[in-house]
Amino acid sequence: MTTEEVISKLGLNSLSKFEHREVVGVFVSDMLSDVMAGAKSGNLWVTVQTHKSIIPAANLVDVSAVIITGGKKVPQETIDLATQHDIAILVTELPTFELVGKLYALGVVTQ
Amino acid sequence: MSDCQHQWAMVHLRFGFMVYERCSHCNSLRTHFSEEDVWDEYREGDCTYMVVENAQTFVFDLACTKCNHVEKYDNLMGLLYCTGCLPDCKVEILRQEYAAKRIFLLVAFGHVPETQTNRISQEKLDILTEHFNQRRDTSRSTVKIVPFNLIDKLSVCRGEFIHDVGMLSLEPPEERKPLL
Ligand SMILES: [Zn+2]
């Protein structure tokens, strides 16, 4: 599955500019340290964090996209930094639990 | 020297806090890692150290999954990303040069004050770079970790650590104070 398919199947909104890529599993955490320690290349990172520091963390571990749940407003500086690093910032009104359930149903399981 | 084509994995992970302390007498800064959330002040000679920041983070070592060689990172305080605060800083110049080649630059900091004189070796930084590149699709982009002494003016640098500090605040982020 690709980021493009995940976006269309779950009705996510893209905030940054990025190239679509292959999605491999899901990583759910609101801690940068968890992500640096445990996320894998191609993971979708699901979080409620919007601080711009999520971008270097996402880039360091090569996640395929950051999905921000709960309809949180994302600061422009976070979006700009994401575009600069070709990182997908996707947003949804759904709370984390519901979004993760939908990802699971789509067959995007953590590998 | 070993012939192993090392494949690095993080081991000995400990989650805790990076504690920044400043002396109210001489203004010197110290950092250390603590598994507990400590805010106690303490005296040492004429100095009284008070905690000025306490950021959630983790420490780790790297081990090769093939030959079991362990590379220790107990001096690594954190990884900083350059925010381009000083246009003529060597790190900012490098960052732009690397960005054109899709190389993502991060700056490794050791603990203060000991690693200002006894820096983390280039070999260790290269191994850390190799670890993060082994974890990514390098056909898209790569990572490069450089030492902090490339920063021209540490006292005015406004780079930011990839640490969990102020992340849960609902207030807009404040202007970042200089690092050291
Ligand atoms: Zn090895």
Ligand SMILES: [Zn+2]
């Ligand atoms: Zn002092």
